[in-house]
Amino acid sequence: MSKSSSGNASGRKASALNKKVGEFVSQQKGNTYNYRQVSHAIGASTAAQQRNVALLLVEMAFNGDIIEVSPGKYKSPQRGNEAVGTFVRRNNGKNSVVTDNDGETLMIAERNSMHALNGDKVRVNIAAHRRGAEPEAEVIEIIEKKEQxxxxxxxxxxxxxxxxxxxxxxxxxxxxxxxxxxxxxxxxxxxxxxxxxxxxxxxxxxxxxxxxxxxxxxxxxxxxxxxxxxxxxxYPSSVETAANKIEAGITDEEVAKRMDMRDVLTFTIDPADAKDFDDALSFRVLPNGRYEVGVHIADVTHYVKPDGIIDKEAQKRATSVYLVDRVVPMLPEHLCNGICSLRPDEEKLAFSVIFEMDAQARVYNSMIARTVIKSNRRFSYEEAQSVIETGMGDCVEAILALDSMAKQLRKERYEEGSVEFDRAEVKFEISPDGTPLGVFFKVSKDANKLIEEFMLLANKTVASYVGKPKDKKKPKAFVYRIHDVPDAQRLADFSAIARGFGYKVKSSGTPREINRSINRMLAEVKG
The missing domain is CATH 2.40.50.700 (OB fold (Dihydrolipoamide Acetyltransferase, E2P))
Known part of the structure; x- marks a missing residue:
């Protein structure tokens, strides 16, 4: 076949593909779609055809024919003459509005902004769309002003x-x-x-x-x-005052309601500069030769009551915020660094998951309980790591046994398809007045991973208790912190890049197979 006829054939194929994709898009109205859904609908089954579909969708989005509402997900614009949306102001003059109807971004010149500020709810008049140009609009009303x-x-x-x-x-x-x-x-x-x-x-x-x-x-x-x-x-002074009135409340009456674990060896392992110790491990050998391992966190719900002034402030904050030289806590310091910090030689009310395990980390029984505990020792990660490496120091039998079980749990987790997100953390050395003195990489070692594995085990146990209850109980709604499966096209692209460097990463198969191949690649490129 001549070059001319070959080119014509390619052109006809591209034209046919454009027509099929265009017909599919025109039928979707308010539906969203990605390249895989479009490919399936038009019968594009080969990798090359699907790549062409993906590229065509990118081109259509660039031309403004469709909208990319999130990475790789598209929607046909439902444009009228007017729209309502949220104004986005930028100090470089590139203002825009994100429409409520379909999440489309419309550019707005400063002269057409009515001085709307970032986050204001506005009504806009949409200019006629010009192919290849960004869609534009003019603010005609500020419906709701956000406090700025x-x-x-x-x-x-x-x-x-x-x-x-x-x-x-x-x-x-x-x-x-x-x-x-x-x-x-x-x-x-x-x-x-x-x-x-x-x-x-x-x-x-x-x-x-x-x-x-x-x-x-x-x-x-x-x-x-x-x-x-x-x-x-x-903190608002009213919240601080309310928190400061709270007492530890470890009375004989309260202890009688709980599992008393004050005589069980318990310790915390945290960063050397930590002020709040929010989780602890306990360990003892059972008469049958197995181990009892307890994972404990402070029972904050005993002190912070639903819809109280402290609870409402915590809801606003949602989390503690970590900066280079301080932590801005979700709860007032009297609670987070005092009553609810599992400090050594202090009795604490805790919420615990307690396991019966053997040396191979097999779990025979588990229970979730409110407890009262007393930490015997506060370890820094470096101190616990020294015990693991030298086999000498405080709580040596417990730490070595827990480290061995943690390594077995981690091995099994990776075999099941967990991805090893193990990366160095940047830490700063700060003087008392806040002056940065140096920077270093904090490497996660066995002591860090020991805590991680038992916290993961406790979290999974609680999740199963709530989401997969026994005795025909009805599962309850629950929030799970998990990683979604990777985007297929991005995974295929990454696989091709890795292959160019001599590494193999699976781009298809079960999540377990894909994740195991990623782990193998990460192990091979380490360092």
């Missing part, structure tokens, strides 16, 4: 001040009347709320909410980072 606070450095003149913002969401400074400066002076780091932005004014007006300290001072800069991301940098 910005972080920056104050500059105070004789009769007024303004905030030089650090924000990626605002390109202009914020004008502040002298009466709204709250005592702030030039050079102070401050949190400012925008109160209005008149249509014909270049700058918005605002008021100071809080003075964080002098710009460049470590505490002020850390608080600025937290405030920028909407994270609380201090």
């Amino acid at each position: 606070t910005f972080i920056g450095t104050l500059k105070v003149e004789r009769h007024f001040g303004y905030l030089l913002t650090d924000s990626k969401f605002l390109a202009t400074d914020i004008f502040i009347p002298k009466s709204k400066l709250k005592g702030g002076k030039t050079g102070d780091k401050a949190v400012v709320r925008i109160s209005e932005w008149k249509q014909d004014f270049k700058n918005p007006s605002g008021e100071v909410i809080d003075i964080l300290g002098e710009a460049g001072e470590n505490n002020a800069e850390i608080h600025a980072i937290l405030a920028e991301f909407g994270l609380p940098y201090k």
